[in-house]
Amino acid sequence: MNDFLKGTNLYLIGMMGAGKTTVGQRLAAELDYRFFDTDAVIEQVTGLPIRELFAQLGEAEFRKLESQVLAELSPYMRLTIATGGGIILKRENWSHLRHGIVVWLDVPVEHLQVRLQADDTRPLLQGTDLTVKLQTLLEERQALYAQADVRICYQAEETLEQLTMRTIEEIKQALKAV
Numbered sequence: 001m002n003d004f005l006k007g008t009n010l011y012l013i014g015m016m017g018a019g020k021t022t023v024g025q026r027l028a029a030e031l032d033y034r035f036f037d038t039d040a041v042i043e044q045v046t047g048l049p050i051r052e053l054f055a056q057l058g059e060a061e062f063r064k065l066e067s068q069v070l071a072e073l074s075p076y077m078r079l080t081i082a083t084g085g086g087i088i089l090k091r092e093n094w095s096h097l098r099h100g101i102v103v104w105l106d107v108p109v110e111h112l113q114v115r116l117q118a119d120d121t122r123p124l125l126q127g128t129d130l131t132v133k134l135q136t137l138l139e140e141r142q143a144l145y146a147q148a149d150v151r152i153c154y155q156a157e158e159t160l161e162q163l164t165m166r167t168i169e170e171i172k173q174a175l176k177a178v
């Protein structure tokens, strides 16, 4: 049983396609934590896919819902929360993120681009020139992602299982250092 976290929540942050949802599910299973994904909760609550929500209500309304979901989840313990890529943009969200351990999945744009090129579910990436869009977003956000407690840098040819176990090890090391 992994009890080194003592029930502290994990928040995964990072760019679209970094693997927050994918890795978050595996981390939760490994740690015997419950898993939530703020995007999925918003879709359940509104009954709209994120892309439709942006189209019908706009990004500002989506960001309000995102902050509400984060605030409602954060008082609970033993959660692994995959956040939306833009959660770091609002200062108020950081007070909730700081409630737990913030883990940045840092994946270079060239790999994000490969993962997302056939994906039409992310409204901020629609249209032409995916690489430029990703690069621009990363430049705007990098300093905010860098405020994470733990940074997990992309490693080539790593399986999801290996990445999950490395993430747990890096969180353990970060906790030892404080």
Ligand SMILES: Nc1ncnc2c1ncn2[C@@H]1O[C@H](COP(=O)(O)OP(=O)(O)OP(=O)(O)O)[C@@H](O)[C@H]1O
Pocket: 014, 015, 016, 017, 018, 019, 020, 021, 022, 023, 039, 082, 083, 084, 085, 115, 116, 122, 159, 160, 163
């Ligand atoms: N470690 C990985 N190796 C290879 N592919 C991956 C990895 N992690 C995620 N992927 C793939 O990349 C795509 C995006 O992953 P995922 O949805 O988990 O990203 P995300 O960070 O949650 O993105 P968003 O911010 O848009 O929610 C998926 O197709 C997923 O299968």
Ligand SMILES: O=C(O)C1=C[C@@H](O)[C@@H](O)[C@H](O)C1
Pocket: 015, 016, 039, 050, 083, 084, 085, 086, 087, 121, 122, 123, 124
């Ligand atoms: O990076 C972003 O701003 C986003 C990431 C996704 O997780 C969704 O929250 C939405 O597509 C916006």
Ligand SMILES: [Mg+2]
Pocket: 020, 021, 022, 037, 039, 082, 083, 084
């Ligand atoms: Mg996700």
